[in-house]
Amino acid sequence: MKITVLLSAGRHPVSARPCPPAVELQALRLASGLAADITGLHAGPSADGVADALGHGLSTLNLLTIKGDSDPLVSLAATLKATTPDLILAGRQAQGGEDSGLLPYALARELGLPILADVVRIDAGGEGLLAVEQVLPRGARRRVVLRLPALLTVHPAAPAPLPFTFAAARRGKITQLQGVDSQPPSAAPEERPYRKRPKLIAKSAAGASAADRLKAATEAAAGGGRLLVNPAPAEAAREIITHLREIGVLRR
Amino acid sequence: MTDTTLSLALVLYALAGFAGVAAFRRARAWRAGQPARVDWVAGLRALPRRYLVDVHHVVGRDPFTARMHALTAGGLLAGSLLVLLSPLPGLGGSRLFWGVVALLFAAMLAGGAMVRRRRVPVTPPRLSRGRFAFLPLLLIGYAAGALLVALDGASGGWLWPLGWLGLWLAAAAGLGLVNQIERGPMRHVVAGALHLAAHPRPGRFEGRRETALAPLDLDAPRLGTETPADFAWNRLLGFDACIQCGRCEVACPAFAAGQPLNPKKLIQDLVATLEPGGSNAAYAGSPYPHARPVAGRGGPDQPIIGREAMIHPDTLWSCTTCRACVEECPMMIEHVDAIVSLRRHQTLELGAVPEKAAPALAELRYADDAQGRPLAARTDFAAGTPLPLIAARGEAEILLWLGEGAYDMRHGRSLRALLKLLHLAKVDVAVLGPEERDCGDLARRLGDEATFQRLARENVATLARYRFARILTADPHALHVLRNEYPAFGGHYEVVHHTAFLDELVAAGRLAPGALALAGVTYHDPCYLGRYNGEVDAPRRLLDRLGLDRVEMARHGRRSMCCGGGGGAPLSDVEGETRIPDLRMEQAKATGAGIVAVACPQCTAMLEGVTGDRPEVRDIAELVLMAVEAAPARPTRQPEPVA
Ligand code: SF4
Ligand code: SF4
Numbered sequence: 001m002k003i004t005v006l007l008s009a010g011r012h013p014v015s016a017r018p019c020p021p022a023v024e025l026q027a028l029r030l031a032s033g034l035a036a037d038i039t040g041l042h043a044g045p046s047a048d049g050v051a052d053a054l055g056h057g058l059s060t061l062n063l064l065t066i067k068g069d070s071d072p073l074v075s076l077a078a079t080l081k082a083t084t085p086d087l088i089l090a091g092r093q094a095q096g097g098e099d100s101g102l103l104p105y106a107l108a109r110e111l112g113l114p115i116l117a118d119v120v121r122i123d124a125g126g127e128g129l130l131a132v133e134q135v136l137p138r139g140a141r142r143r144v145v146l147r148l149p150a151l152l153t154v155h156p157a158a159p160a161p162l163p164f165t166f167a168a169a170r171r172g173k174i175t176q177l178q179g180v181d182s183q184p185p186s187a188a189p190e191e192r193p194y195r196k197r198p199k200l201i202a203k204s205a206a207g208a209s210a211a212d213r214l215k216a217a218t219e220a221a222a223g224g225g226r227l228l229v230n231p232a233p234a235e236a237a238r239e240i241i242t243h244l245r246e247i248g249v250l251r252r
Numbered sequence: 253m254t255d256t257t258l259s260l261a262l263v264l265y266a267l268a269g270f271a272g273v274a275a276f277r278r279a280r281a282w283r284a285g286q287p288a289r290v291d292w293v294a295g296l297r298a299l300p301r302r303y304l305v306d307v308h309h310v311v312g313r314d315p316f317t318a319r320m321h322a323l324t325a326g327g328l329l330a331g332s333l334l335v336l337l338s339p340l341p342g343l344g345g346s347r348l349f350w351g352v353v354a355l356l357f358a359a360m361l362a363g364g365a366m367v368r369r370r371r372v373p374v375t376p377p378r379l380s381r382g383r384f385a386f387l388p389l390l391l392i393g394y395a396a397g398a399l400l401v402a403l404d405g406a407s408g409g410w411l412w413p414l415g416w417l418g419l420w421l422a423a424a425a426g427l428g429l430v431n432q433i434e435r436g437p438m439r440h441v442v443a444g445a446l447h448l449a450a451h452p453r454p455g456r457f458e459g460r461r462e463t464a465l466a467p468l469d470l471d472a473p474r475l476g477t478e479t480p481a482d483f484a485w486n487r488l489l490g491f492d493a494c495i496q497c498g499r500c501e502v503a504c505p506a507f508a509a510g511q512p513l514n515p516k517k518l519i520q521d522l523v524a525t526l527e528p529g530g531s532n533a534a535y536a537g538s539p540y541p542h543a544r545p546v547a548g549r550g551g552p553d554q555p556i557i558g559r560e561a562m563i564h565p566d567t568l569w570s571c572t573t574c575r576a577c578v579e580e581c582p583m584m585i586e587h588v589d590a591i592v593s594l595r596r597h598q599t600l601e602l603g604a605v606p607e608k609a610a611p612a613l614a615e616l617r618y619a620d621d622a623q624g625r626p627l628a629a630r631t632d633f634a635a636g637t638p639l640p641l642i643a644a645r646g647e648a649e650i651l652l653w654l655g656e657g658a659y660d661m662r663h664g665r666s667l668r669a670l671l672k673l674l675h676l677a678k679v680d681v682a683v684l685g686p687e688e689r690d691c692g693d694l695a696r697r698l699g700d701e702a703t704f705q706r707l708a709r710e711n712v713a714t715l716a717r718y719r720f721a722r723i724l725t726a727d728p729h730a731l732h733v734l735r736n737e738y739p740a741f742g743g744h745y746e747v748v749h750h751t752a753f754l755d756e757l758v759a760a761g762r763l764a765p766g767a768l769a770l771a772g773v774t775y776h777d778p779c780y781l782g783r784y785n786g787e788v789d790a791p792r793r794l795l796d797r798l799g800l801d802r803v804e805m806a807r808h809g810r811r812s813m814c815c816g817g818g819g820g821a822p823l824s825d826v827e828g829e830t831r832i833p834d835l836r837m838e839q840a841k842a843t844g845a846g847i848v849a850v851a852c853p854q855c856t857a858m859l860e861g862v863t864g865d866r867p868e869v870r871d872i873a874e875l876v877l878m879a880v881e882a883a884p885a886r887p888t889r890q891p892e893p894v895a
Contacts, residue, residue: 014626015619052617055603163610164617165603166702167475 001124001148003031004085005058006076006104007042007050008094018049023091025056025161027154030122031089032057032162041079043072043179054172055164061172064179073103075179077110087130088151092118108151116146118155198248253344256415257405260398260422261338267426268336274433275442281526282492284552285485288452295449302448302457302584310582313811317497320366324391325441327360331398350405357399364391378498378516382536383436390428397422435534443492444583450486451584463575463784464736465592468701476596476699480525481552487590491522493583496537500577500587505814505836506570506821510829512540513570515577515587521562522590525550532562540567542828557594568594569606570826573697573819574779579810595699605698606824613700620689620707625659628686633664637671641685647719648682650674650753653734655727656690657853662860663726666853666871670726670750673877677762681724687714693729696737698820705741708733712743726750726873728780728852729818735785749781751791751851751872758797758876765876766883767799771846773875774803774867776836776859777812778852786810791851791872798879803843813839817854833858837866849875 005028010021031038038057042050043064054061064075080088088111093101108115118135125131125145134142135155228239244250253261312318334353338344368388375381400418404411432438453462468475477483500515501507507514517540524530532548543564550562557563568591577587598604605613615624631639631654642648652674657663674681692707715723723745725731735747757763775791782788788809795802807813816822816832837859840848848867850856859869 012618012624014624017618019618160607160610161614163599163603163605164614166470166600166700168601168603 001035001087002039002083002085003035003037003087003089004039004041004080004083005031005053006088006090006107007040007053007058007061008091008096008099009042009044009046009048009050010095011049011097013095020049020053020056021091021095022161023093023095023154023156023158025053026156026158027089027091028053028057029159029162030119030154031087034087034122034124039083039085041076043070043075044068047174051172051174052164052169054174055166055169057162057168058172061174063174063176065176066179067181069184070179070181071183072179073106073110074182076103076107078180079177080107080111084149086148088113088149090151090153092153092155104151104153111151113149113151114146115151115153116144117153119152120155120158122152253338254405254409254412254415256401256409256412256419257335257338257344257350259419260401261335261344263419263423263426264332264335267423267430268332270427270430271433271442274430278434278439278442278492281552282485282488284481284526285483285488286481288450288484288486290450290486291454292449295451295454298454298457299445299449302451303445306457307448307582307584310580310584313580314499316366316370320363320370323359323363324367325363327356327358327363327395328391331356331360331395331402335398335402344405347406347408350402354399354402354406357395357402361392361395361399364388364395367391376498377538378501380496380498380535380537382534383432384496384536386428387432387437390425390432393425394422394429397425437495440493440495440583443489444495447486447490447493447583447585450489452484452486452490452589453586456584461736461784461786463732464740465589465696467705467740468596470702470705474597475600475701476598477590477593478555478557478597478601479553480522480550480556482597483590483593487586488522488526490583490585491519491590492526494519494523494585495583496520497582498537499580499582501538503576503580503811503813505572505574505576505816505832506826506828507538507541508813508835509816509832510541511570511826512542512544512564512567512828513826514538514540518563518567518591519585519587521550522556525554525556525562526552528552530562540564543567557598563594565598565604566826568598569824570821570828571819572779572814572816572821572832574814575783576779576811576814579783592697592699595697596701597699599699600702605700606820606826608825609698609820609823612820612823613695613698613703616690616692616695616700616703616707620710621659622656622690622694623659626686627688630654630658630688631683631685633658633661633667634671635668637668637675639671639685640682642682642718642720643685643687645682649680649721650682650724651715651718651720651722652681652683653691653723653725653727653730653747654683654688655725655730655853656694657727657856660853660857663853663856663871666856666873667726669871669877670754670873673754673757673763673873673880676880677757679757679762682720684714684718689714691727691730691733693733694820694823696733697818698823708738708741708743712738712741715743715745722746722748724748724750724753726851726853726871728778728785729854732780732784749785749787749790749851751781751794752787754873754876755790755794755797758794763876763880764883765798765879768875768879768882770800770875772801772803772844773847773849773870774805774840774843774845775808775849775851775872776805776815776840776855777808777810778850778855779812779814779818781851782812783810791849794872794876795849798875800875803845805839805843807839815852815855815858817852817858822858831862833862837862840867847875 007024012019040053040058040061043066045068047063066075090104119132120135121133123131128148130146132144343349397418400414404415429438455462504515520535524532528551530550544566546564547560555561571591573588612622616622689707692704696704731747731749813836845867848869849872851872
């Protein structure tokens with residue numbers, strides 16, 4: 001199985017020094033359980049910080065050099081179209097500053113691949129198939145069987161990264177390739193007037209005891225709603241609309 | 253010369269020849285190791301002194317053993333040497349000469365009896381059985397036999413039937429002893445003597461503090477020690493010198509806590525790997541407590557660590573690097589060097605670090621603090637106390653190195669006490685603040701030499717920008733690293749521990765503590781201050797100046813027991829039966845003291861973590877502050893000389 005792991009130029013949240021984002025190293029760990037030969041792919045001006053992934057189980061890093069403000073999507077898509085890996089792994093969100101977490105989706109659209117988010121476990125599932133465990137909110141997990149090729153993003157709840165190995169990082173190969181310079185991803189951000197968002201925490205009656213208020217607050221946080229297993233689409237839609245009305249998101 | 257004495261001399265020549273062959277064959281095992289620079293001339297010249305002074309300083313802590321060894325070894329070597337010289341004209345014919353020889357072998361016989369006596373009625377657990385149980389019989393046989401022959405010589409041949417009997421006895425037992433050179437207890441004679449001459453840390457014998465780890469060449473093709481052949485040859489020689497006396501085993505805190513480490517067995521496992529197809533089956537001493545299963549096989553070119561090899565990783569990571577084993581070892585073996593070298597390979601080449609150590613090392617790599625805390629938050633503990641940054645002034649008389657303990661709420665209390673005292677004594681002090689990175693102690697002991705070296709270089713570069721007379725620190729780990737390990741990276745500083753510094757201030761009359769009326773206090777020596785740096789007097793002197801009723805634990809000073817906090821052991825967290833700090837606290841409690849005085853953030857944290865009814869834990873700085881605040885007014889005292 002040919003696996004490519006997308007690596008971003010992250011920064012340490014406290015020291016701001018270049019540092020690979022933990023969730024991408026976790027993706028590397030998941031990948032190293034599936035295949036021995038994993039390629040890392042990064043589009044950016046340099047390999048600062050990114051190269052340390054070579055100490056966490058990555059054997060080769062392909063660096064697509066582009067200008068600092070270019071949109072990496074163009075270069076990544078071009079390379080991935082050419083190399084056609086069976087599996088592309090990415091972290092759920094990069095950690096370099098203004099990272100939106102949208103790149104994996106944009107890339108999947110560009111490549112015409114299915115994307116599955118927030119994966120914590122991957123097993124080979126027979127010829128051309130993968131058995132994947134996906135994180136849902138509030139601790140729920142879902143098992144999914146998926147046909148390759150596909151793009152998966154990894155969730156921070158996946159197993160911890162393999163420990164850094166200085167000697168492996170020293171041995172690792174970095175291949176420099178010319179990327180495609182392009183326009184910065186988006187121009188000026190769109191501005192809109194402020195609108196107060198509806199509170200999702202249920203209110204308990206004023207003057208209720210602290211325990212009641214706590215109960216109300218935590219119950220709302222715990223979802224409240226109803227769990228429907230395999231509902232009919234129409235029924236599900238009705239249920240959602242009712243819920244949104246209840247919490248005041250839909251007015252009519 | 254009588255027939256029997258002449259025959260004994262001939263037998264001894266033969267035995268000496270065999271011994272030489274056996275030693276030579278064993279020497280081939282050491283040659284598997286890496287080359288090492290050894291000053292043979294100086295080493296051999298210093299050998300008698302190293303043996304008679306340094307070794308016997310260690311052996312002499314147990315007077316029975318010291319006498320036992322002096323009699324046995326002295327009698328054996330001197331007696332046999334004289335017999336070898338006896339064919340010289342004028343010697344062997346003298347009855348007086350044989351009288352002297354008889355006396356020497358009588359001494360050896362007494363020594364041999366003492367060797368046996370140690371195992372009666374039962375062999376204590378620290379001593380090995382197997383070949384070692386056989387040794388006293390061989391010693392007694394050889395001594396008794398040679399004694400009979402010498403008596404025959406001294407009597408001028410009158411006792412010839414006894415003489416012949418003795419000759420056979422001496423020859424048989426002597427062969428047994430020679431046989432124990434290649435594999436057995438007698439190996440320590442040959443390897444031990446050579447090890448003393450070719451010791452990898454010769455400075456130990458010249459009164460220097462040789463406790464700094466040697467820097468690793470990070471460009472070497474293979475990092476750290478994977479196989480025995482990766483050790484320097486004189487390290488292999490050192491392992492071979494082990495006489496399995498078990499002193500290290502008794503001193504080891506991890507062993508006492510039931511963790512799978514026994515330094516004696518560790519050394520024996522390394523010895524077992526020196527031969528191709530080596531196995532740990534012949535070892536007959538105490539095992540690793542709760543030993544994890546391993547294959548127990550090895551060879552000069554096979555990996556040492558691993559479930560399929562000789563030593564389980566849990567054994568390696570149990571060590572607190574407290575150096576108690578090194579301090580106790582009469583053969584001057586350097587266990588900690590070996591352990592760290594093996595750890596370096598695990599960490600740097602295999603990335604096989606304990607689970608909780610990996611995130612700490614990652615934070616050190618990217619944020620210069622083991623928990624990824626902002627460096628600027630290091631001074632938060634001071635909370636209002638003025639704490640000048642050296643960057644604002646460029647110089648200060650005293651640079652205060654805060655260490656990672658400063659982030660800890662409990663140790664912050666000790667540091668605030670220290671700051672207040674410095675303020676009262678009007679010391680010109682400043683801190684690096686956000687420029688202070690972790691000193692690298694944790695990374696280094698966990699085998700991450702790359703991170704340590706980076707931190708060391710960056711700290712040295714920072715310190716080079718400022719002018720200060722001395723570095724003051726309340727953290728013995730930082731003290732050790734800054735004082736002893738940074739010189740290899742170009743940083744030479746005068747580093748003083750806060751206990752020594754406060755002692756100076758009180759002696760100079762700059763602080764005037766009143767007498768403290770507290771329940772008795774016992775002082776727990778931090779390993780990195782006492783054993784690593786030999787500073788055991790200043791803290792005690794200081795406590796005495798406070799008028800405290802000081803009692804000692806059985807293990808104190810350089811022979812103190814570790815709190816369990818060093819060497820990254822709290823991160824490795826290898827499971828045992830009890831916790832090391834619980835054991836140490838028991839010892840403190842046994843003195844009846846109401847307070848355990850500490851002088852290290854790790855010790856504070858470990859001992860404060862002990863639950864139940866126990867003495868209180870106080871940093872010495874806190875006690876001094878209490879005493880200063882208890883003093884009625886501030887009388888002006890005459891300065892007295894610093895001791
Ligand atoms: S290593 Fe040293 S202290 Fe330990 S058993 Fe061997 S000789 Fe004795
Ligand atoms: S350094 Fe301390 S913990 Fe490590 S083996 Fe020696 S005595 Fe045991």
